[in-house]
Amino acid sequence: MFVIGVPANIFIYCSGITAFFGLLTHCNIEMKGGLLNYIFNTPLLHRWHHSMEILENDFHEGHTNYGENLVVWDQIFGTFYSPDRRPPKEIGVDEFIPNTFWG
Secondary structure: OOOOOOOHHHHHHHHHHHHHHHHHHOOOOOOOOHHHHHOEOOHHHHHHHOEOOOOOOOOOOOOOOOOOOEOHHHHHHOOOOOOOOOOOOOEOOOOOOOOOOOO
16 A cells, blocks of 8 residues: 555554454454454454364365455455354464564
8 A cells, every 4th residue: 555655644544454353353252243254354254264174184274264354355266264153163373383573
């Protein structure tokens, strides 16, 4: 947005919204979004992104719901995932996570 000349106040506003959604999607809360799940990436949707379930050597549930704020790109590229069942019981990441910020 900065490169195409969006005014600074709009850039700051959008950055604040992105930060809020980033924190919200990583909260360990149960939040039913209803129809909002088809527009915004909610904690319910993002939990599938961190699913540790493996099927045929593939994190099939974890390769979904990549959108930071909106899920429109996931819907366009076929990575939107919202099954009608309870979220995965095991979530996390499969790679090394450093202990420090600079690490």
